[in-house]
Amino acid sequence: DGGITQSPKYLFRKEGQNVTLSCEQNLNHDAMYWYRQDPGQGLRLIYYSQIVNDFQKGDIAEGYSVSREKKESFPLTVTSAQKNPTAFYLCASLQGWGNQPQHFGDGTRLSIL
Amino acid sequence: EDQVTQSPEALRLQEGESSSLNCSYTVSGLRGLFWYRQDPGKGPEFLFTLYSAGEEKEKERLKATLTKKESFLHITAPKPEDSATYLCAVQPQGGSEKLVFGKGTKLTVNP
Numbered sequence: 091d092g093g094i095t096q097s098p099k100y101l102f103r104k105e106g107q108n109v110t111l112s113c114e115q116n117l118n119h120d121a122m123y124w125y126r127q128d129p130g131q132g133l134r135l136i137y138y139s140q141i142v143n144d145f146q147k148g149d150i151a152e153g154y155s156v157s158r159e160k161k162e163s164f165p166l167t168v169t170s171a172q173k174n175p176t177a178f179y180l181c182a183s184l185q186g187w188g189n190q191p192q193h194f195g196d197g198t199r200l201s202i203l
Numbered sequence: 204e205d206q207v208t209q210s211p212e213a214l215r216l217q218e219g220e221s222s223s224l225n226c227s228y229t230v231s232g233l234r235g236l237f238w239y240r241q242d243p244g245k246g247p248e249f250l251f252t253l254y255s256a257g258e259e260k261e262k263e264r265l266k267a268t269l270t271k272k273e274s275f276l277h278i279t280a281p282k283p284e285d286s287a288t289y290l291c292a293v294q295p296q297g298g299s300e301k302l303v304f305g306k307g308t309k310l311t312v313n314p
Contacts, residue, residue: 094246096246121300130306131306132207132290132303132304132305132306132307133247133290133292133302133304134304135301135302138300138301140300148301180246180247182246184300190252191237191249191252192237192249192300192302193249194239194246194247194248195246196244196245196246197244197245197246199244
């Protein structure tokens with residue numbers, strides 16, 4: 091079955107540590123997105139990529155980094171510069187353009203040790 | 204600034220008790236409005252896309268409608284399995300594929 095796989099489902103970070111969240115899709119979608127979801131808040135866009143080897147900052151990119159070396163993969167690194175990283179992180183992908191819906195993975199919950 | 208407001212924040216219904224969720228928006232031109240369903244600990248699941256005022260879409264007990272300022276998600280004779288958080292998102296004009304999300308409505312349907 092085609093879909094978006096996020097791993098791990100749960101992740102713990104120590105102070106001063108960088109952690110990387112994985113997002114893989116086998117839908118052959120061009121665009122991929124990272125969102126952060128906090129309790130009582132709407133999804134907020136961290137980074138997005140419309141094509142391999144290119145990505146743009148979203149609304150809350152500070153303290154995060156991404157890469158897009160392959161079409162199917164869009165990993166997110168939460169750096170030590172992100173002072174409040176505890177949240178639910180969602181990856182999405184999109185086929186083509188023109189009002190198509192984004193499809194989401196099942197998320198990674200990141201907590202601070 | 205593009206904004207999406209969903210109301211109510213939470214809604215409790217008895218099984219079979221129909222109701223509506225509201226999504227009001229202000230955007231500089233609307234390319235599309237999306238409804239998603241999200242279960243606890245899961246990613247959002249796509250339900251509907253609406254493109255223009257007057258448009259309606261249906262799926263089982265759900266019906267989404269769109270006006271120039273808001274969208275409604277009508278739930279007819281809900282069942283406990285309809286319990287979830289319903290998210291609304293808009294895609295503004297401008298060539299970007301970015302979505303602006305509301306905070307969601309948490310629906311609980313009691314048996």
